[in-house]
Amino acid sequence: AQSVSQHNHHVILSEAASLELGCNYSYGGTVNLFWYVQYPGQHLQLLLKYFSGDPLVKGIKGFEAEFIKSKFSFNLRKPSVQWSDTAEYFCAVNAGDGNNRLAFGKGNQVVVIP
Amino acid sequence: DAGVTQSPTHLIKTRGQQVTLRCSPKSGHDTVSWYQQALGQGPQFIFQYYEEEERQRGNFPDRFSGHQFPNYSSELNVNALLLGDSALYLCASSLGRGLPYEQYFGPGTRLTVT
Numbered sequence: 001a002q003s004v005s006q007h008n009h010h011v012i013l014s015e016a017a018s019l020e021l022g023c024n025y026s027y028g029g030t031v032n033l034f035w036y037v038q039y040p041g042q043h044l045q046l047l048l049k050y051f052s053g054d055p056l057v058k059g060i061k062g063f064e065a066e067f068i069k070s071k072f073s074f075n076l077r078k079p080s081v082q083w084s085d086t087a088e089y090f091c092a093v094n095a096g097d098g099n100n101r102l103a104f105g106k107g108n109q110v111v112v113i114p
Numbered sequence: 115d116a117g118v119t120q121s122p123t124h125l126i127k128t129r130g131q132q133v134t135l136r137c138s139p140k141s142g143h144d145t146v147s148w149y150q151q152a153l154g155q156g157p158q159f160i161f162q163y164y165e166e167e168e169r170q171r172g173n174f175p176d177r178f179s180g181h182q183f184p185n186y187s188s189e190l191n192v193n194a195l196l197l198g199d200s201a202l203y204l205c206a207s208s209l210g211r212g213l214p215y216e217q218y219f220g221p222g223t224r225l226t227v228t
Contacts, residue, residue, distance in 0.1 A: 004156070034216065043118075044157075044204070044219035090156050100208060101147065101170050102217060104156030 002027040002093050006105035014113050015083055021076040021108045023091030033074040034092040034102070035065055044090070050074065061085070083114045116141060118220035120205050126226045127195050135190040135223045139207030146188040147217060148180060149204040157204055163188050192225075200227045 005024045013019060025031065035047040048059025055067040065076045074091060088109050092102040119138045127133050139146050145164045149157035159172035163182035182188045186207075192199055202224050206217035 006156075036219075043221040046216050046218075049216055092156075099170055100145075100215065100217070101159045101162060101172065102149075102157070102206075103159065104149075106154070106156050 002031070002095060002103040004091055004093050004103050004105035006089075006091055006108055009106060009108060011108055011110045012113065013081060013110070016080050017112075019076075019078045019081045019085070019110065021089055021091075021110075023074045023076065023105060025072050025074070025091075025093045025103075027072075027093065027095055029095055029097065032094050032100075033065075033067060034094075035059065035063070035074070035076050036090045036092060036104075037087045038090070038107075039087045047076070047089070081110075081112045083112050086110060086112045118205055118207050118218050120203075120220040120223050122223060123221070124224045124226075126228060128228055129195055129197060131195050132191065132193045133195060133225060135192075135203050135205075135225070136187065137190070137205030137207075137220060138187045139205075140218045143207035143209050143218070144186050145208045145210065146182060146186065147206045147208070148188070148190050149206065150174070151202040151204055151222070153201070160190070195227045197227050200225060 003026045033050040036044045037047045050057045050067045058064045063078050088107045090107045091105040121136045147162040148160040151157040160174050162170045166182045177193045179191045202222040204222045205220045208215045208217045
């Protein structure tokens with residue numbers, strides 16, 4: 001079974017600061033990778049996804065993530081955060097074997113101070 | 115275009131009781147997955163339904179069961195409720211089994227067991 005690790009569960013930063021959230025997974029085969037975001041009072045929404053091709057993927061709201069296969073990592077980045085980026089961020093993985101069940105990390109609670 | 119809807123929004127039950135949660139998938143989607151999200155944790159996969167059958171199951175006891183109807187909507191049933199079943203239950207829909215399509219999440223049902 002896949003497992004997903006997210007560190008630094010709580011992150012507090014000021015507007016305009018850069019954000020990087022780490023995600024590591026344990027699965028040796030082909031994987032599909034996702035970052036979901038949950039804004040306060042809202043449901044989970046997809047930020048970005050990686051299935052194949054260019055390992056640097058761009059998502060909504062200026063977010064991007066880089067898949068590094070050798071490091072089993074899929075880190076999320078945003079160069080300059082805004083107060084509206086305050087949310088919980090979840091990394092998720094599914095095995096690229098036809099089963100699309102998602103394994104989630106524990107999430108990162110990000111608070112952006114105006 | 116309606117997204118994934120779930121009912122009820124909140125539910126309070128007593129230990130030992132049974133509960134049924136409902137989910138309507140996003141229009142055009144035929145696969146429904148259920149997840150349990152405990153406080154401070156990422157969602158955990160319970161099971162997935164496609165063509166009215168349970169196709170995949172996570173590490174949950176038989177007290178958790180489900181159903182999918184011909185219109186693709188789904189129910190999650192939990193019998194003999196335990197305090198530890200208190201959580202947010204998320205429904206996600208996607209298109210097609212065996213394909214890496216993204217999953218769309220509903221707002222969830224908050225279950226409290228007292």
